[in-house]
Amino acid sequence: MAFELSEGIAILERTPATFRALLGGLPAPWITCDEGPDTFSPFDNLGHLIHGERTDWIPRARIILAQGAPRRFEPYDRFAQSRESAGKTLAELLDEFTALRAANLDTMRSWKLAEAQFALEGEHPALGTVTLRQLLATWVAHDLGHIAQTTRVMAKRYRDAVGPWREYLPIVNR
Amino acid sequence: MAFELSEGIAILERTPATFRALLGGLPAPWITCDEGPDTFSPFDNLGHLIHGERTDWIPRARIILAQGAPRRFEPYDRFAQSRESAGKTLAELLDEFTALRAANLDTMRSWKLAEAQFALEGEHPALGTVTLRQLLATWVAHDLGHIAQTTRVMAKRYRDAVGPWREYLPIVNR
DSSP states (O other), X not given: OOOOHHHXXXXXXXXXXXXXXXXXXXXXXXXXXXXXTTOOOHHHHHHHHHHHHHHTHHHHXXXXXXXXXXXXXXXXXXXTHHXXXXXXXXXXXXHHHHHHHHHHHHHHHHTOOOGGGGGOEEEETTTEEEEHHHHHHHHHHHHHHHHHHHHHHHHHTTTTTTGGGGGGOHHHHO | OOOOHHHHHHHHTTHHHHHHHHHTTOXXXXXXXXXXXXXXXXXXXXXXXXXXXXXXXXXXXXXXXXXXXXXXXXXXXXXTHHHHTTTOOHHHHHHHHXXXXXXXXXXXXXXXOOGGGGGOEEEETTTEEEEHHHHHHHHHHHHHHHHHHHHHHHHHTTTTTTGGGGGGOHHHHO
């Protein structure tokens, strides 16, 4: 399935509300649970998405669109949120993500991207040459992946509590 | 982690709003995409959850709480939604799920379950003896699993569109 901008935006603009509906006001154990050392809790997932809004998608799209030299992206820090989210509440992260995402989508819409621009290239520090279209498709899939990861982490809290149903719930065994 | 009723309800009461935030108003291809024959689209996931509200969780809890004979549950039809959702819109399913879930949680709250009741047993047609506590924990984990499944199915639409990023997105490879 090819990436199509309006379909992609439809996902991107919903993700903050999805996280708010899923996590807003939950008892703390659901927010802080994780899968062990160096894994993401729901709180960490949200912080990670916020870091992406600040440093990844739009900054990388700008590098591609500028077509200057170098076109190499900054490496992405997958654990930046442990520093950046320190001392913040979940409610603050939800508001921050909502505002950043809305501003970034406004920015992207203001570019009025033409078809030919989607094929423009940048240089990923590890993956090599990538296109703007691939970057934007990844933004969308990355959102969906972190909703899935967040719910998986939460479901695994009940791995033992479900008893024999564990056999029918692949999510708690992943 | 042991099942705790108020924590479980906190998830159960959020799931309809999570599906609404995630799917409400999306372009059709996001709603109907699936992973091949006999797999669930986002639309199917929602229909499956509705079928569970009607036939699974509360009816089974009633069987356990009645402690009559037999205590054996009806088998659950994992594909009932293809029949029951026929002709309905996504918006109708979202409303139906929201109403059924709210009514079922009202019912469960009205029982004012006492600690000893969580250990009461029923008979699953395939898994054997299960407790009310396990049934309720499964209701919660099942919700989370279907949010994860829904977003995985959606993310996989972009398996090829993400290009080399596929390597970093385990969700599109599952």
